[in-house]
Amino acid sequence: MGLVVQKYGGSSVADAEGIKRVARRIVDTKKAGHQVVVVVSAMGDTTDELIDLAEQVSPIPAGREFDMLLTAGERISMALLAMAIKNLGHEAQSFTGSQAGVITDSVHNKARIIDVTPGRIRTALDEGNIAIVAGFQGVSQDKKDITTLGRGGSDTTAVALAAALDAEVCEIYTDVDGVFTADPRVVKKARKMDWIAFEDMLELASSGSKVLLHRCVEYARRYNIPIHVRSSFSGLPGTWVSNEPPQGDRPMEQAIISGVSHDTSEAKITVVGVPDKPGEAATIFRAIADAEINIDMVVQNVSAAATGLTDISFTLPKTEGHKAMEALTRAQSVIAFDSLRYDDQIGKISLVGAGMKTNPGVTATFFEALSNAGVNIELISTSEIRISVVTRVDDVKPAVQAVHSAFGLDSDSDEAVVYGGTGR
Amino acid sequence: MGLVVQKYGGSSVADAEGIKRVARRIVDTKKAGHQVVVVVSAMGDTTDELIDLAEQVSPIPAGREFDMLLTAGERISMALLAMAIKNLGHEAQSFTGSQAGVITDSVHNKARIIDVTPGRIRTALDEGNIAIVAGFQGVSQDKKDITTLGRGGSDTTAVALAAALDAEVCEIYTDVDGVFTADPRVVKKARKMDWIAFEDMLELASSGSKVLLHRCVEYARRYNIPIHVRSSFSGLPGTWVSNEPPQGDRPMEQAIISGVSHDTSEAKITVVGVPDKPGEAATIFRAIADAEINIDMVVQNVSAAATGLTDISFTLPKTEGHKAMEALTRAQSVIAFDSLRYDDQIGKISLVGAGMKTNPGVTATFFEALSNAGVNIELISTSEIRISVVTRVDDVKPAVQAVHSAFGLDSDSDEAVVYGGTGR
Numbered sequence: 001m002g003l004v005v006q007k008y009g010g011s012s013v014a015d016a017e018g019i020k021r022v023a024r025r026i027v028d029t030k031k032a033g034h035q036v037v038v039v040v041s042a043m044g045d046t047t048d049e050l051i052d053l054a055e056q057v058s059p060i061p062a063g064r065e066f067d068m069l070l071t072a073g074e075r076i077s078m079a080l081l082a083m084a085i086k087n088l089g090h091e092a093q094s095f096t097g098s099q100a101g102v103i104t105d106s107v108h109n110k111a112r113i114i115d116v117t118p119g120r121i122r123t124a125l126d127e128g129n130i131a132i133v134a135g136f137q138g139v140s141q142d143k144k145d146i147t148t149l150g151r152g153g154s155d156t157t158a159v160a161l162a163a164a165l166d167a168e169v170c171e172i173y174t175d176v177d178g179v180f181t182a183d184p185r186v187v188k189k190a191r192k193m194d195w196i197a198f199e200d201m202l203e204l205a206s207s208g209s210k211v212l213l214h215r216c217v218e219y220a221r222r223y224n225i226p227i228h229v230r231s232s233f234s235g236l237p238g239t240w241v242s243n244e245p246p247q248g249d250r251p252m253e254q255a256i257i258s259g260v261s262h263d264t265s266e267a268k269i270t271v272v273g274v275p276d277k278p279g280e281a282a283t284i285f286r287a288i289a290d291a292e293i294n295i296d297m298v299v300q301n302v303s304a305a306a307t308g309l310t311d312i313s314f315t316l317p318k319t320e321g322h323k324a325m326e327a328l329t330r331a332q333s334v335i336a337f338d339s340l341r342y343d344d345q346i347g348k349i350s351l352v353g354a355g356m357k358t359n360p361g362v363t364a365t366f367f368e369a370l371s372n373a374g375v376n377i378e379l380i381s382t383s384e385i386r387i388s389v390v391t392r393v394d395d396v397k398p399a400v401q402a403v404h405s406a407f408g409l410d411s412d413s414d415e416a417v418v419y420g421g422t423g424r
Numbered sequence: 425m426g427l428v429v430q431k432y433g434g435s436s437v438a439d440a441e442g443i444k445r446v447a448r449r450i451v452d453t454k455k456a457g458h459q460v461v462v463v464v465s466a467m468g469d470t471t472d473e474l475i476d477l478a479e480q481v482s483p484i485p486a487g488r489e490f491d492m493l494l495t496a497g498e499r500i501s502m503a504l505l506a507m508a509i510k511n512l513g514h515e516a517q518s519f520t521g522s523q524a525g526v527i528t529d530s531v532h533n534k535a536r537i538i539d540v541t542p543g544r545i546r547t548a549l550d551e552g553n554i555a556i557v558a559g560f561q562g563v564s565q566d567k568k569d570i571t572t573l574g575r576g577g578s579d580t581t582a583v584a585l586a587a588a589l590d591a592e593v594c595e596i597y598t599d600v601d602g603v604f605t606a607d608p609r610v611v612k613k614a615r616k617m618d619w620i621a622f623e624d625m626l627e628l629a630s631s632g633s634k635v636l637l638h639r640c641v642e643y644a645r646r647y648n649i650p651i652h653v654r655s656s657f658s659g660l661p662g663t664w665v666s667n668e669p670p671q672g673d674r675p676m677e678q679a680i681i682s683g684v685s686h687d688t689s690e691a692k693i694t695v696v697g698v699p700d701k702p703g704e705a706a707t708i709f710r711a712i713a714d715a716e717i718n719i720d721m722v723v724q725n726v727s728a729a730a731t732g733l734t735d736i737s738f739t740l741p742k743t744e745g746h747k748a749m750e751a752l753t754r755a756q757s758v759i760a761f762d763s764l765r766y767d768d769q770i771g772k773i774s775l776v777g778a779g780m781k782t783n784p785g786v787t788a789t790f791f792e793a794l795s796n797a798g799v800n801i802e803l804i805s806t807s808e809i810r811i812s813v814v815t816r817v818d819d820v821k822p823a824v825q826a827v828h829s830a831f832g833l834d835s836d837s838d839e840a841v842v843y844g845g846t847g848r
Contacts, residue, residue: 016480056440
């Protein structure tokens with residue numbers, strides 16, 4: 001029996017009852033013979049309440065102090081969780097990110113982990129303790145200031161500790177049963193996967209799936225730490241995310257297609273009438289980058305021969321739309337495009353599966369399904385194991401349902417569609 | 425212009441408005457040319473809310489984890505205060521007790537400061553920052569665990585930092601205007617003192633005055649750090665607590681009597697019919713000490729010649745009355761007393777003033793005032809600069825008022841009573 005790292009999110013420890021329920025689950029794992037390290041997020045709405053307080057005293061909270069403030073949230077939940085475990089008759093000690101040896105760079109509010117030195121955690125485990133660690137936080141290497149890891153930080157803390165402690169698995173407990181073939185709120189027949197490969201999970205995470213963030217999966221893949229995503233409420237086995245399907249008594253199928261994801265949080269900007277000559281696209285995206293805006297899909301089609309002008313479209317988070325339009329407008333004197341079009345009534349549907357590398361016909365089936373559902377495609381973008389299209393936002397739901405069905409992913413389908421040959 | 429340490433209690437930073445008001449006061453001090461270190465308590469009811477959460481998950485919260493939990497409170501207030509100061513255009517950094525170098529022993533929930541190594545604070549000040557430090561907390565020397573200092577801990581943090589940084593004054597901001605000659609809720613004509621000596625303040629603190637705790641004053645006296653107790657709401661000069669009256673343009677009078685304090689939080693236990701022979705009192709108080717009960721006054725009068733028996737009375741916090749009665753009842757077989765009497769309808773009135781050492785007649789005036797007010801005295805206990813009596817609890821208010829008047833302390837009195845000669 002090896003070491004297990006478990007991570008519990010804010011919804012799992014939202015109140016005293018939740019904390020006691022989680023404590024029982026942790027103790028069960030310990031009783032089964034494992035050493036247990038637990039990473040915990042702030043309780044329920046704590047972080048939002050702290051942010052609200054910060055905005056009341058200062059319109060632009062400062063990085064260092066904002067991190068000091070937010071880390072109070074995990075401090076509360078981890079101490080309470082340790083108390084609840086001790087109340088069940090087991091030894092537990094809580095540790096801040098700094099005490100747990102989570103060393104980061106100095107970029108406040110979105111620090112990156114650069115080392116993990118879990119000496120105190122190892123000692124606590126060797127002394128028979130369950131170790132409770134604050135997620136989402138660390139200490140900067142140079143200034144010894146408290147830092148936070150940004151969105152999805154607690155999952156990343158858990159995977160990083162699992163890697164540093166050579167854990168056999170990193171269990172991510174959440175409020176859903178695992179990773180599904182599509183969002184169950186959109187596709188009623190979506191199926192929970194027993195297993196998904198790291199690379200497919202990375203594509204799902206970057207194309208709209210919210211279960212795991214890209215950053216956490218990337219970290220797990222780099223250190224080859226299997227993740228087990230599961231519900232803290234049901235206790236049922238969830239979804240394993242790893243390089244290879246786990247051996248054992250559970251039958252694992254590797255479908256060609258892992259799942260269908262969607263994302264309605266993006267907007268589309270089209271730069272109309274760009275001279276089709278070297279350097280124009282670079283100038284456009286340098287202007288965007290200088291405004292510190294992250295973009296997603298970029299599409300340019302061949303230019304119209306008559307004019308020598310082309311259109312360049314890209315998608316980006318709606319929240320950054322205004323900033324991007326301002327940056328491009330300022331750059332118009334340099335880039336000499338005709339006009340800008342902004343459209344926030346779009347959605348993105350992505351089909352993900354490593355199997356599409358070696359199975360022709362996936363693209364055809366995908367577009368046929370969209371066509372049969374009457375969905376018009378506005379943009380197309382592909383990676384080796386993903387096809388994404390942009391549609392009207394109202395078409396997203398029927399499009400996801402149609403594609404999910406077409407690839408045999410529905411829960412009442414006998415088996416997933418299989419293609420012969422190679423390539424798509 | 426030297427270094428000033430300011431301490432703000434929970435009522436001063438109860439909400440965002442309070443934090444902004446305190447931030448302005450701090451910035452004013454900085455603008456006046458001082459280096460400023462601020463010690464801050466948790467906001468308003470935060471600590472009580474955290475204790476409530478702890479009790480929900482575990483009936484007996486564990487020491488180490490309880491400290492980890494409670495220290496989240498100051499973390500929140502100090503970060504918000506730093507943000508509010510930065511928002512006013514001044515540089516500020518917040519520091520936990522551990523970061524500020526507050527080193528304690530390992531007694532969780534009531535740790536004692538054993539060293540202060542404020543290297544980071546000094547650096548922050550030298551770089552032009554206002555340093556905000558979490559009150560009430562430290563880090564244990566041996567295990568590097570987070571500790572809390574117990575009741576009045578933030579005041580003690582402030583004085584300890586002031587000593588370590590060689591501050592010119594430790595300002596304790598609170599919700600009253602200073603130290604008064606009596607509790608203004610009981611004596612309408614109570615006067616705010618401009619100055620009080622450490623030794624008088626120590627006696628007032630240990631006999632019922634709540635403005636400063638004994639521990640904090642003792643620390644300040646040991647390191648000769650002047651304390652200035654004042655209101656964070658009014659901004660008026662408050663009361664200086666130091667060895668000597670401050671020099672300067674403010675006239676300072678040193679009255680014979682500093683003030684009248686009272687305490688209604690105690691109960692009285694009388695052990696009736698104790699054999700008047702060596703060792704009996706020791707056995708009684710060993711039984712009390714073994715039950716970890718703190719006692720206050722102890723009174724034994726001469727024994728009745730006929731019986732060879734005496735009565736021993738002592739006072740103690742009402743909250744420990746039940747435990748003390750149990751401990752004594754268990755010890756009855758050894759001590760062979762007749763019976764126990766428990767009385768929680770008592771109050772204590774104390775007259776404090778270093779002047780009573782050299783002024784005869786103080787005791788007589790004190791008892792005459794009580795007699796004229798029709799107050800019956802049940803116990804008497806004295807120190808070199810204090811006389812305390814125990815009365816019925818209902819007599820406390822008229823007794824304090826009568827004594828306050830008799831010694832010329834009322835605010836409409838021309839001057840304090842002066843006695844000639846030496847000794848009381």
